[in-house]
Amino acid sequence: MKVCVVGQGGREHALADVLGRSCEVVVTPGNPGIAGSTPAPASEIDADLYVIGPEAPLVDGLADELRASGGLVFGPSADGARLEGSKAWMKEVLAAAGVPTAAHGSFSGLTEALGFLHTMSDLFVIKTDGLAAGKGVLVTEDRDEAAAAVRSYLSGEAFGDAGRRVVIEEGLTGPELSVLAVCDGCRAVPLAPARDFKRLGDGDAGPNTGGMGAYSPVPGAGADVVDEVMDRAVLPTLAELARRGIHYRGVLYAGLMLTPEGLKVLEYNVRFGDPEAQVVLPRLRSDLADLLAGAAAGALTDSPVYGDDAAVTVVCASEGYPASSRTGDVIAGMQEANALEGVTVYCAGVAAADAGRLGAAPTHQRGGELLTAGGRVLNVTGQGPDLATARERAYAGVTHIAWPGRYVRFDIAAEAVESSTRRESP
Ligand code: AMP
Ligand code: GLY
DSSP, X not given: OEEEEXXXXXXXXXXXXXXXXXSEEEEEEXXXXXXXXXXXXXGGOOOSEEEXXXXXXXXXXXXXXXXXXXOOEESOOHXXXXXXXXXXXXXXXXXXXXXXXXXXXXXXXXXXXXXXXTTOOSOEEEEESSOOTTOOEEEESOHHHHHHHHHHHHTSTTTGGGGSSEXXXXXXXXXXXXXXXXXXXXXXXXXXXXXXXXXXXXXXXXEEOSOSEEEESOTTOOHHHHXXXXXXXXXXXXXXXXXXXXXXXXXXXXXXXXXXXXXXXXXXXXXXXXXXXXHHTTTBOSOHHHHHHHHHTTOOOOOOOBOSOEEEEEEEEOTTTTTOOOOOOBOBOHHHHHXXXXXXXXXXXXXESSSSOOXXXXXXXXXXXXXXXXXXXXXXXEEESSHHHHHHHHHHHHHHOBOTTOBOOSXXXXXXXXXXXXXXXX
């Protein structure tokens, strides 16, 4: 099978790698660190299956366009992608489907928004209605900060048009969990659960980012929890979408909080998580291409098969992320990190030192240099028989990777390793 992956980040690198176990893979536009990258648009690539990575092309209708010309596409149509493209609409679907979520209001007028804010207490959560690359969420105990965010979002100053409508919701507490379900329009199967780290700093300090690391499996989130997510969130949502004439074929990613009152959906994404994909996909034992092709055809028959192993990924970001990002620095240590047992480096915000280096093999394997070219630059994934080993391997890989101002969190999966070690001790 020939598969065309659309996108250019670490998620797409992981998709290409795992699909490459059984298929020929091209990635558009990809990046110089991903084998098989090509600048040709998806519409000009003849493939048996198209897998669309990022949310923006889905919201813009790329899946519809490729389907209209006869392609088999894994990724929802623009109508389904609205789940991520508009948080206000997503909340409306959740309410109609009876899915538990945080109480909220959505507003485009400042007076109404500030009035609603004043009815709330303790923990304030302000979100852009539209897409903001994972950065449009503020969680704060400071009412003045929340009010200032509402002003800067609604004025367009902070996030342009994406923020001209805001969702204000009650703050929830509890551990978070990401469950990515592969859907074929009516049926769905879950991939292994993962936990990601959205805040920039160790101990969950600092601003929200696209994600600074992730691990899978998640201690305490066994089959019972995943079944509950499917029964209370994913399947009712798919049924509600179908009732509205939307046959959702793609990943439905439920971002959840396990609150003292039970699980609640914080958000839906309409794609694989980034960096969750970089831990969930490499752990897969069954064939990813068969699974996605079945879902894309509306005929999901396979269930993903996982072993008992674990994976941890650590994001290496450039100086200044997420507010800005320093670019153009030479990345050292890729080959050394990749050569370690159980370590894979996935490339995200990278460029080639000399142009025209996209090709069958990644630039750095052909003697070329990779440069930093974005906020999240690389993901170093460690795999092993348990979380402790996977974590050790990921951080061993990270020690080889260097450029001026390289930034990583050092506590990815630390608590999970501690809690699983505690459970194993007599
Ligand atoms: P979202 O993009 O909606 O997942 O939000 C990004 C992050 O903000 C989540 O992963 C949570 O850490 C946090 N967050 C979102 N909604 C809430 C909420 N209602 N209460 C507390 N934290 C939240
Ligand atoms: N890791 C969060 C996301 O993909 O949105």
